[in-house]
Amino acid sequence: xxxxQYRTALSWEGSTGAGxxxxxxxxxxxxxxxxxxxxxxxxxxxxxxxxxxxxxxLAAASSCLLLSFLAVAARAxxxxxxxxxxxxxxxxxxxxxxxxxxxxxxxxxxxxxxDVAHVVELLHEAHAGCYIANSLTAEAIIAPTVEVLS
Numbered sequence: 314x315x316x317x318q319y320r321t322a323l324s325w326e327g328s329t330g331a332g333x334x335x336x337x338x339x340x341x342x343x344x345x346x347x348x349x350x351x352x353x354x355x356x357x358x359x360x361x362x363x364x365x366x367x368x369x370x371l372a373a374a375s376s377c378l379l380l381s382f383l384a385v386a387a388r389a390x391x392x393x394x395x396x397x398x399x400x401x402x403x404x405x406x407x408x409x410x411x412x413x414x415x416x417x418x419x420x421x422x423x424x425x426x427x428d429v430a431h432v433v434e435l436l437h438e439a440h441a442g443c444y445i446a447n448s449l450t451a452e453a454i455i456a457p458t459v460e461v462l463s
Contacts, residue, residue, distance in 0.1 A: 333358075371416060374416050374445045374449065382440075392425040394462055416451050
């Protein structure tokens, strides 16, 4: 069996000696050749101007659906002209263990020709095959809007 492996490198430096409120949450994550500076969510005393792990999880889910859908659509002969998604993740603070419980993806898809119902069916097929979605325990809601261009 083939097993794909993915690697990142993470680096943080500082001191937690002064307690929870005092240490910096900024850290670097290297993905391939890119280094991203991340922080905790502002709700957890992080820097709101930097991306946080929750956003990256959501971005991964959104990106995976896009890439899976483009592959499925291309194989089905559907000409996708545009795909936009404004995704949202929900993490209730009373939930134990703390976790993202729901991910909502709202792709807006423009296709040249084709049938709206068929495009929506292909989107759900893509979601079923999406590696990230299959790795999460969060409920995934897909609410597409499809436009057929002339």
